[in-house]
Amino acid sequence: MLRTVAEINEKIQQQKAVVLTVEELKARVQEVGVTQTTQEVDVITTGTFEPMESTGAIFNLGHTDPPIKIRQCWLEGVPAYAGLGAVDLYLGATVMAEYGGLGDAEESRLNTVLPERGGGHVIEDLIAGKPVQLRALGQVTDCYPRPSFETTITRDTINQFYLFNPRNLYQNFIVGVNGGDRTLYTYLGPLYPRLGNAVYSNPGAISPLFNDPQLEIIGIGTKIFLGGGIGYITWEGTQHFPLQKRLPNETPIGPAATLAVIGDAKQMTPQWVRGCYFKNYGASIMLGVGVPLPVLNEQVVAHAAIQDQDIVAPVVDFSIPRRVRPTFGLVSYAHLKSGQIKIDGQMVRTAPLASIRLSRQVALELKQWISLGQFTLTEPVAPIPGDRTFLPQDRWGSQRASE
Known part of the structure; x- marks a missing residue:
């Protein structure tokens, strides 16, 4: 050496x-x-x-008062995965906007500015320090009684905000x-x-x-x-x-x-x-x-x-x-x-x-x-492992189809 x-x-x-x-x-x-x-x-x-x-961002919003257990969420109309902790979210870069996650005025604005909008654009906006509209629906429980929540977030008003990219x-x-x-x-x-x-x-x-x-x-x-x-x-x-x-x-x-x-x-x-x-x-x-x-x-x-x-x-x-x-x-x-x-x-x-x-x-x-x-x-x-094979799925599908 x-x-x-x-x-x-x-x-x-x-x-x-x-x-x-x-x-x-x-x-x-x-x-x-x-x-x-x-x-x-x-x-x-x-x-x-x-x-x-295969890029995405993990966010922690911090708890609301009263608390909410988020189970559906949209950032600028783009769905984020909410099947984690109560206010933890994962936003994939390839998820496309569903404008039903926005108010009418915001939907109209975004359709005018950029109709082909996805998670990658929201991640870029947050990194740039721009405000992002958030709309969330919660699962009501005894410890998380709030059913919904709307706000505007930036990278400085949330806790953790990091990229975790599987590939x-x-x-x-x-x-x-x-x-x-x-x-x-x-x-x-x-x-x-x-x-x-x-x-x-x-x-x-x-x-x-x-x-x-x-x-x-x-x-x-x-x-x-x-x-x-x-x-x-x-x-x-x-x-x-x-x-x-x-x-x-x-x-x-x-x-x-x-x-x-x-x-x-x-x-x-x-x-x-x-x-x-x-x-x-x-x-x-x-x-x-x-x-x-x-x-x-x-x-x-x-x-x-x-x-x-x-x-x-x-x-x-x-x-x-x-x-x-x-x-x-x-x-x-x-x-x-x-x-x-x-x-x-x-x-x-x-x-x-x-x-x-x-x-x-x-x-x-x-x-x-x-x-x-x-x-x-x-x-x-x-x-990094050097012995990984690559497994396709079609052989299992063919087997089930023949049964």
Whole structure:
């Protein structure tokens, strides 16, 4: 081992640590090689800014007088899950507004301003300090006699307000195309007929998990940049599939590892947490996430030196409405970022769903925090499991149908 996290943190606190963004690291390796770069650099910062559907916020409102046991609740007309404690709520980013949860005047205003409104927009508003209308219905009991409650809340008038995201940071994902004869509206946005476009969501070689392919540095307890504040990796993410097939450089050829993360939303900024809407599909949220990689040895640098031409994603045809869709093979991120790829002899325009520019800015902002001694590193308390399989549900449905 070249250095330890404790030694790196000591340098960070003294503002003596050498920190490079992952793009700077890749360029440095090209110039002087892995060994010299390892000797020079203490921390590598990675980042992404992309839609992350499995995101949500937990709130504690504080008790009313008389108390209420909330069992139905709407924030700006968006339903929040109330099956927790009496005044604890969970708001998912993809939940769409039900304007019956608002008064007539507020419903009219929101329909005028933004008809396609979901949980991600409400989370963004609260992070920005904006007021949010709350309407709640309660289960009347002896200790919670209040049947309903209406108020306006902000991030400063509630207790806990934090993001808890069951699945962020896909290690890799797919490229969506449409071989059919009509436009398809998907979680990648519109896919135009007859291979009219190709959309990819991962920012490629700057994305966090591509640069630690076997999750040897990243683990449970790793401190991260989350939405402009500080967050932590809490567990494997849902649909975590580390057993995905991999190239010789250990990077996966399709969707693989994912992470669950948490962070205090009161520290976050709307620059890095933005509600969004996909036409004819639904609401989501754009989230900036950055992960620091401590340079403990040469292997860390060697993994982080991968380039876009070294990693691939599968091209998937969404015109086939099945769980397992046909593919047109694998394509490198270098080709994807060139603006066009060739499919069956046809040149197809490409576009990223992630913002490459803002992904770079996440890595740069995290670099600045570390360089100024404002962000130290943590060692994982446990590894992310590397043996998870992916279980589909169709086989159980088929079995029940035949009985």
